[in-house]
Amino acid sequence: MKSSFLRPLLEVAVMLLVVLGAARWLTGLFAKRTHTYQVSAARQLRLLFWPLLALGAGLSVLPAVALSGPEASQFEWALTIGFLLFTLALSGPALLLHLRYLTLNHDTTLVFQPTENRLEVYDAGQRVAFARRDLAGVESVTCSARRTFWGKYNYLCLHLVDGRSIVLTSLLTDLKPLAVFLRNAPTERRTRAWCWV
Known part of the structure; x- marks a missing residue:
């Protein structure tokens, strides 16, 4: 019963990923290089x-044990909860950082074209007025834990x-060129294990 329901869902998800990936690849071939960056x-x-x-892997075992009813032993529940907590420890920090960064830059637009010496920042459609001479300093924070799920989260x-x-x-966008x-x-330049702003 469970596999007859999950298998079509997984097939649709994989097919959707393949179609979206192919469409993105095709549009990337014919699109011109953009210099405007937003949260996409x-x-x-x-x-x-x-x-x-x-x-998803951590949450997938929970329904299997929960649907087994009273037949599930305490050992099975302990293993399930342990696996769920382990996957939450792996993915939780990345999800929290993602939500924090999303609240900071949801309405931000970055126009960056280094060949034309152009750097503009827009917040909610309004240009944040500054020139390079107005910069007192730049704080570049990167993640020192590169092999974690939150290793790609950094900020300037x-x-x-x-x-x-x-x-x-x-x-x-990738902040290294900036x-x-x-x-x-x-x-x-600073490195942190977890780049919370």
């Missing part, structure tokens, strides 16, 4: 793929002379 579904999926897969904090700060997270572009500004 593709970027979110790229960052969340492994954490969600781990969480642009500190302006007037006291404002602009936070750009890895949900927008950090290289801002190399002439006073930069503080």
Whole structure:
């Protein structure tokens, strides 16, 4: 009964992933290179793929034990809860970081074109006015735990002379080229095990 229900769902999910991947690849061949970065579904999926897969694996054993009814032993429940807690420990920090970065940069648009010396940040459609001379410093924070699910989450904090700060997270784009572009500004590079802003 369970396999007759789950198998078609898995087949549809795999087929949908293949079709969406092929469509993205085809549109990437004919699209011109963009210099405008926003929080996109593709970027979110790229960052969340492994954490969600781990969480799904942990949650998948719970219904099997719960539906077995009173026949499930305490040992089976202990193993199930242990596996669920293990997968939550693996994926939970990445999911929390993702939600935090999403709240910070959901309405942010980054226009970055280094060949034309162009860097603009828009917040909710309004341009955040600053020039390179207005940068008091750049804080570049990267994750030291590279082999974890949250290893790709990092951020740049642009500190302006007037006291404002602009936070750009890895949900927008890969921040390494931007950090290289801002190399002439006073930069503080830090590594953390978990890049919470």
